[in-house]
Amino acid sequence: xxxxxxxxxxxxxxxxxxxxxxxxxxxxxxxxxxxxxxxxxxxxxxxxxxxxxxxxxxxxxxxxxxxxxxxxxxxxxxxxxxxxxxxxxxxxxxxxxxxxxxxxxxxxxxxxxxxxxxxxxxxxxxxxxxxxxxxxxxxxxxxxxxxxxxx
Amino acid sequence: xxxxxxxxxxxxxxxxxxxxxxxxxxxxxxxxxxxxxxxxxxxxxxxxxxxxxxxxxxxxxxxxxxxxxxxxxxxxxxxxxxxxxxxxxxxxxxxxxxxxxxxxxxxxxxxxxxxxxxxxxxxxxxxxxxxxxxxxxxxxxxxxxxxxxxxxxxxxxxxxxxxxxxxxxxxxxxxxxxxxxxxxxxxxxxxxxxxxxxxxxxxxxxxxxxxxxxxxxxxxxxxxxxxxxxxxxxxxxxxxxxxxxxxxxxxxxxxxxxxxxxxxxxxxxxxxxxxxxxxxxxxxxxxxxxxxxxxxxxxxxxxxxxxxxxxxxxxxxxxxxxxxxxxxxxxxxxxxxxxxxxxxxxxxxxxxxxxxxxxxxxxxxxxxxxxxxxxxxxxxxxx
Numbered sequence: 001x002x003x004x005x006x007x008x009x010x011x012x013x014x015x016x017x018x019x020x021x022x023x024x025x026x027x028x029x030x031x032x033x034x035x036x037x038x039x040x041x042x043x044x045x046x047x048x049x050x051x052x053x054x055x056x057x058x059x060x061x062x063x064x065x066x067x068x069x070x071x072x073x074x075x076x077x078x079x080x081x082x083x084x085x086x087x088x089x090x091x092x093x094x095x096x097x098x099x100x101x102x103x104x105x106x107x108x109x110x111x112x113x114x115x116x117x118x119x120x121x122x123x124x125x126x127x128x129x130x131x132x133x134x135x136x137x138x139x140x141x142x143x144x145x146x147x148x149x150x151x
Numbered sequence: 152x153x154x155x156x157x158x159x160x161x162x163x164x165x166x167x168x169x170x171x172x173x174x175x176x177x178x179x180x181x182x183x184x185x186x187x188x189x190x191x192x193x194x195x196x197x198x199x200x201x202x203x204x205x206x207x208x209x210x211x212x213x214x215x216x217x218x219x220x221x222x223x224x225x226x227x228x229x230x231x232x233x234x235x236x237x238x239x240x241x242x243x244x245x246x247x248x249x250x251x252x253x254x255x256x257x258x259x260x261x262x263x264x265x266x267x268x269x270x271x272x273x274x275x276x277x278x279x280x281x282x283x284x285x286x287x288x289x290x291x292x293x294x295x296x297x298x299x300x301x302x303x304x305x306x307x308x309x310x311x312x313x314x315x316x317x318x319x320x321x322x323x324x325x326x327x328x329x330x331x332x333x334x335x336x337x338x339x340x341x342x343x344x345x346x347x348x349x350x351x352x353x354x355x356x357x358x359x360x361x362x363x364x365x366x367x368x369x370x371x372x373x374x375x376x377x378x379x380x381x382x383x384x385x386x387x388x389x390x391x392x393x394x395x396x397x398x399x400x401x402x403x404x405x406x407x408x409x410x411x412x413x414x415x416x417x418x419x420x421x422x423x424x425x426x427x428x429x430x431x432x433x434x435x436x437x438x439x440x441x442x443x444x445x446x447x448x449x450x451x452x453x454x455x456x457x458x459x460x461x462x463x464x465x466x467x468x469x470x471x472x473x474x475x476x477x478x479x480x481x482x483x484x485x486x487x488x489x490x491x492x493x494x495x496x497x498x499x500x501x502x503x504x505x506x507x508x509x510x511x512x513x514x515x516x517x518x519x520x521x522x523x524x525x526x527x528x529x530x531x532x533x534x
Contacts, residue, residue, distance in 0.1 A: 009276045009292065011284035020285075042402060043282040068304040068406060070296055071352035076272045080290035085352075088291040090300060090401055098404050102286040110352070115307035126288050133288050 007128030008079025016044045019057035024132040029121050030057040031099065040096045062121030062134065064093040067100060071110040079127065087113050091121075091136055104135045113138075158533035160247035161377040161384030164193025164370030165493045170334050170484035173266050174364035178212040182263040183220040185366035190221070193370040194381040195257060197221050200370075202228035202255030204246055205262060206238035206487075212263050221259075228255035235270075236435050237394070237410070239488040239518035240525030244390035246371045256372060262489040263366035270294050271350075271362060282399055295359050295438060298520060299351040301406040302440035306353060308407050313353065315458025316439040317344035320357040320481060322461050323436065327478025329506040334361050335482040358439040360480035367489040369496070374533055385499045386533045391418035392525030403522045409441070410524040411448030411517065419450070422528045424513065426450045429528075431498055431514035432472045433491035436479040441520040446474070449515065449526070473508045488518040495529050 013021050016032075023030035032044030036053030040060075048055055069089035075081040087105040092098060103121065105113055119136040126133045166188025168174075168181045182205075190197065200223045203214035218226045228249050232238045239262075246258040271293060279287035286292060305311050321341055327333035339357065347355040377384035393414035396403045419425050426432075426449055436442045443457040451472060452460045460466055466474040477483045477494040484490065495514040497503045517526040 004277065005274070007277070008290060009273070009279045009283075009287035011288055012278040012280040013284065014280065017284060043285065043397075043399065068300045068307070070291075070299045070303060070354075071349070072290060072296065073349040073352060076274075076296070076351075077287070077290040077292050078274055078276065079288075083290075086290060088289050088296070088300075098402065100402055102289055102291050102401055104289045115303065131288065135289075 005078050005081055008126060009077065010126065010129045011131055016046050020044065021131055023057055023059070024123055024134065025130070027123065028059050029062045029123065029134050030059050031093070031095070033058045040099045042099055042101065060093055060095050063139070064091040064119060066090070066105070066113065066115055066117045066119060067092045068115055069105065069113050085110055089113070089119070089136060091119055101134065103133070106135045106137055108138055156251050157244060157247045157390065158386040158388055159374050160250040160371050161374050161386050162369050162492070162496050162529070163372050163377045163380045163382060163384055164189040164195065165368070165496050166190070166192055167332070167367045167490070167493055168365045170332065170363040170365040170486065172334070172363060176265070176364070178210060178263045178265040179216055179220055181265065181364065181366040182212045182217045182261050182368070185263070185368035186217055186221050186259050186261055189259060189368035189370045192382070195370060197223050199257045200259055201226060202246065202249055202258035204230040204232070204242055204258060204260050206232040206234045206242045207262070208235050208268070209233065210263070210265070210268050217261060218259070228258065236437060236488040237519035237523035237525065239492070240390050240516070240527045241392050243369065243492060244387060244527060247387050250371055250373050258371045259368055260371065260489070261366055261368040262487045264362070264486060265364050269362050271359065282401070286401060295354055296351045297400040298438045298440055299354040301444070301521060302438070303353050304406040305440065305444065309455035311443065311455055311458060313345060314341060315443065316358055317341045318458050318461035319439040319442050320344050322466055323475050323479045323481045326467070326476050326506065327482035330477050330483055333478040333483040334363055335478070354438065360437050360485040361482060363484040363486070365484060365486050367486045367493050369489070369492055383500050383531065385496045385529050385531065388528045388530050388534045389418060389421035390525060390527040391421060393417070394523045396522040398523050400521050407444065407454070408448055409444045409521055410519055411445040411526070414524065414526055415449045418526050418528065422534070424528065426472070429472050429513050429515045430508055430511040431476065431495060432474045433495050433514060433516040434474055434479070435488050435491065435517045435519060435524065436475060436481050437485070437520050439481065442474070445517055449517070468508065476503065476506045476508060491516050491518070499529055499531050
């Protein structure tokens, strides 16, 4: 196989998104937020979609709840062709309802992942370049999709 | 002006190529074949054509190239929409609107997919711009992964099951068995479905559409001119799109419902009809879950009831409505939803042979999934 097949897709930042990658490279997770109305915005925008004020990247705790997840069992994306299965989740961050980030859920049996599970982000280097990405790890007590405790 | 004026235009011709895994042909060659077939079906000549439109995600064979390839010398109306299944309803309705408003007299609408376009894998992706930059580095990039994510949420909230998804796949395959044009005609059982290999759990292989090479073309003209052509015209009554959340497949607030949550009530209000009035439902089925969520949104059944809807025979001949009698994208083949329009027209003409829905007069045709899509209602009589 070629070397390229071993390299996962690299983020291609633009001026609206580069703050996210600067933060992760600096060791913390940050999301785009309106300086005026304080709305969090994902994907990032130069101006707030609600009030058109300037935005900036502000640190987030990196904790949240799994909104949904998949178990990837078929090779479909370079960098992951031999690393099967793996779990990708959409995580609703605690800062704002529906503020959501995708990321792998690591160090867990896929059968133990559930919707509503609480997770925390951890920063890891992305092979093939200089970028640092958040991955998620299960923490503490989980909640069901309606917020009911399930375990 | 009301949207009912769309039925001042009609679909008068349909054409297609064979659907095959690997054609060895260019997209332009296939698009031209489908366009010529649709024109011949309409009893028209290339010299009659003055409009051409398509949608694509950036593929080859532009409308001006296709029109040129079939001998059109003067193309007065030309539109190429950047979009996938989400664009189908508005592209077809746009052609009808061009005719109704006098911008064009005869329009060819087509979609072609060649072997260079396969959406299930992204093996060539090296850099991910835009919103994909947050997802792709995690090996999360292709549509079956997105909609598996949506499906899991529905399962968690409404308790829908693998067996419910399987009921959709099994029914569509049974329909395809009566369609000689379908690529997958061998019937499957629920056990076959459940024994299918996982791709992106909760999706198995049978949850995903069958990607093929091929093209479909429609010819539209005015209702007045249609009256003199060989086939009974099929009229678009109304259309409604919905495009939410900036098209983000990750940020959509409630993944148990799709664009259709917003498009469906608008469409039913425009057309003055409801799900009970439909003889056919050509439901966009890039994945089984798309059928599940959109059937709920269009009001054919309640949330979480789609599995029973299929198991009880309500989605086939003799039931409430015949869903995808051609086998859909799951079993006939993936021509990005324009093959649903072909089937709707064939059925409403009464020309569907062994799989004809008796007395069919109305058809809902949906397109798209997730945050974006649309739908159109066709009928044998104008509004």
